[in-house]
Each structure stands twice: as structure tokens, then as C-alpha cells.
Amino acid sequence: MKSILNLLLAASACICSGMVSAHHSFASYDFDQQIPFTGVVKELKFRNPHIAMTLIHTKEDGTEEIINFIEGAPANMLVRIGLRPEMIKVGTKLTAYGSPKKTDPTVFFLRKVVLENGKEYGV
Numbered sequence: 001m002k003s004i005l006n007l008l009l010a011a012s013a014c015i016c017s018g019m020v021s022a023h024h025s026f027a028s029y030d031f032d033q034q035i036p037f038t039g040v041v042k043e044l045k046f047r048n049p050h051i052a053m054t055l056i057h058t059k060e061d062g063t064e065e066i067i068n069f070i071e072g073a074p075a076n077m078l079v080r081i082g083l084r085p086e087m088i089k090v091g092t093k094l095t096a097y098g099s100p101k102k103t104d105p106t107v108f109f110l111r112k113v114v115l116e117n118g119k120e121y122g123v
Helices: 002-022 075-080
Strands: 035-045 052-058 064-071 093-100 107-115 120-122
Touching (some): 052 093
Antiparallel strands (some): 035 093
16 A cells, blocks of 8 residues: 555656646746837737737838737736736737847747836836
């Protein structure tokens, strides 16, 4: 009986350690940089485990580019700090600050959102 209990304990420890290591690291982003992009929200996924947003950014020369924030803080954390999904619907103009991914500088981790009214939400 004791050996079966030990075996079950060892098996559960292995399973749990796999789940813990399954969560990814943010080391793939260059957090030394926070690049601002002002634009209009094209798409928003306000969900856990991390929000994602696509922004249509107009450059100084008038051309548009799509900025992909493929990760950000969890939705429940944003709601706790006061940023709710209805505040950043598709079509909302805002400024978003992102840290580029080291292996793909065209995608970003969403660090901060500044709404048109000037209210800032660090994420």
C-alpha cells in the first residue's frame, strides 16, 4: 500500500511540474524598449491568459501599418486596474506602447495603453 501511495505521489509531482513549466517566459521580448504607436483599434481579444490587439498606425508620411500586440497582461488584471473591454472597442483611437519580440520585431508585447482622454493604463 505504501509503495502504491509513493508511486501516485511521484506521478502527481511529475504531472504538476509539467504544468508549471508549460507557462512561457517573457524573455523573448525586449523590455528595454517601449515603442509608442498611435492608431485605431482594428481587433481586440480581451481574454485570459493574455489580451491581444491589432492597431492601425498611421506613420508620419501618411501610410498605414498594422501593429500586432500578440500578448499583453491578463484581462482580469486589466479590469482590476480599471481598463475594461468596452473602453477599447474596435475603432477606438489610442496610443499603445509595445516591447518588440527579439526574434520578430514586427510583433509586440503590450505594455501601456493611453486613451484619447489621456488616461493611462500600464499593463
